[in-house]
């Protein structure tokens with residue numbers, strides 16, 4: 082059982098005050114978020130797609146890295162909860178003139194921010210903000226990690242769990258393979274923590290040695306270097322993008338060589354169970370980690386992942402705000 086008193090995202094009562102990482106989140110908290118997301122899925126089908134749970138609250142999207150899915154679905158989710166949403170234009174903000182991250186945060190708090198959704202290239206940046214808010218006595222302002230460096234992407238992990246639960250119901254009998262650039266992937270870390278916390282039957286990582294972290298098996302996964310062998314008999318395959326922007330030097334001969342060994346094609350996919358689902362957090366690089374025939378094929382649930390992401394982000398923000 083995780084020590085809630087030592088986990089900076091939980092308060093003394095074990096309630097979520099920030100969402101910084103899936104590592105250390107108790108299974109009942111993850112399940113509560115997924116169950117809450119289920120109740121929000123229906124809101125998106127209404128003619129008036131709004132509930133008043135965050136009315137009067139201000140959510141600041143602070144993205145220091147590019148994003149299509151995460152930033153947009155957080156904005157949609159906050160608006161569906163009736164919050165006021167402010168997208169900080171980081172490139173035009175005073176951070177470009179040398180203002181520190183925490184000075185920027187203090188100024189946004191002075192504008193009555195209630196919640197920060199933060200993406201940053203530096204691992205730990207959302208923790209730094211949460212710790213700063215605690216020090217200045219503003220525990221009522223919440224922080225959601227929208228991806229920090231190669232460390233964590235907890236809402237992606239949660240929406241991936243939501244997707245798996247939607248299609249496969251129970252985790253305990255599942256074989257799940259996470260394939261590709263595990264070393265640089267915050268999504269892989271969040272998915273592995275979530276899958277193991279939820280008691281998944283078997284979690285495998287598949288990739289070349291140069292793209293797997295040392296001692297990755299200590300995370301409770303088995304390690305495979307051959308794609309067919311790694312996905313054999315799997316129920317779920319999570320494909321990852323090569324994170325070229327986080328690689329120092331050449332870890333691979335070429336993208337086409339990578340595709341020959343690790344690209345998911347209809348032929349290699351046939352090694353998994355016939356009803357296996359194929360997931361990808363996006364952005365996808367077609368012809369590098371995944372063939373278009375698979376990405377657009379009947380087993381792909383890549384676009385439903387995006388749709389579920391709205392409900393999951395609504396759930397996270399609503400729970401943080403105390404609903």
Ligand code: CP
Pocket residue numbers: 147148149150151152228234237362363364
């Ligand atoms: N999955 C994900 O984080 O995508 P974006 O970078 O587009 O937000």
